[in-house]
Amino acid sequence: MRIMREVTSLDPFIARGPMLGGVIVALDDPLLFKYPVAYLSEPGGWHPTAREQEGLRTYLQKGGFLIVDDFPYFNWGNFQQVVAAVLPGARLFQLTGREPIFDAFYQIDLSIIRSEYDGTPTYFGIYEDNDPTKRLMMIANYVNDIGESWQWSGQGWFPVAESNEAYKLGVNYLIYALTH
Numbered sequence: 599m600r601i602m603r604e605v606t607s608l609d610p611f612i613a614r615g616p617m618l619g620g621v622i623v624a625l626d627d628p629l630l631f632k633y634p635v636a637y638l639s640e641p642g643g644w645h646p647t648a649r650e651q652e653g654l655r656t657y658l659q660k661g662g663f664l665i666v667d668d669f670p671y672f673n674w675g676n677f678q679q680v681v682a683a684v685l686p687g688a689r690l691f692q693l694t695g696r697e698p699i700f701d702a703f704y705q706i707d708l709s710i711i712r713s714e715y716d717g718t719p720t721y722f723g724i725y726e727d728n729d730p731t732k733r734l735m736m737i738a739n740y741v742n743d744i745g746e747s748w749q750w751s752g753q754g755w756f757p758v759a760e761s762n763e764a765y766k767l768g769v770n771y772l773i774y775a776l777t778h
Contacts, residue, residue, distance in 0.1 A: 601769055605703070626653035630662070635775045637665045639745060641738070642673030644680055651684045658685065658724075658735045663775035666738040667745050670715040677738065681724065689728045690738070693721040699734055702774040704766035711763050714743035733778045737771065744768065 599610040599619050612619045623630045626649040630636065636657070638644065646654065658664060666677070681688060693700075700706045713719045719742035726732040747756050747764030756764075 601765055602772060605769065625650035625657070630657050631660065634661070635663050635665065635772055637667065639668040641666050641669055641677040641680070644676065646680060646684070654684050664736040665771055666736065668743040669738060669740050671717055671741050674740070685724060687728070688724045690722045690724060691730060693723050697723070697734070699737065699770055699774040702770040702777070704770055706767055706770060707763055710759050711742065711744070711747070711767070712760060713741050714746055715741050717741040734774065
């Protein structure tokens, strides 16, 4: 959010006294609709109730955008099952890196971002009406954990170039979501 404040005219909430930015909202809470972007981490432990599935479906159909991150390969089956329940008939498209989300503000070099797990980071998206010419509603950072690059960027655990690309990717996700 600090980067968004610096490179855009947005004034996102970051901190006020001991309260830090961010909010955890249940998928069936009407408060979710106040936020144009939602971030879901560790989809292997994602087991939404029928009400939460309906809440997320409505959120996405009304213009919300979901980022799914911290995604090892062994969580793929659970993720597919949940997506099928939330958006019956939705197709997960493997993204190439040439889609508008990867160039929404910064040009991203995805080859710099390494996997946190075994495998090559891959990005999957769900488009409105399964039509790649329409709005991307959800992106999944498969075999990846972009949030780790953000969380530990100041600790020296990740190469600077990788952390920078991860931050740029996060900015692009937000800019894309806010403009689509």
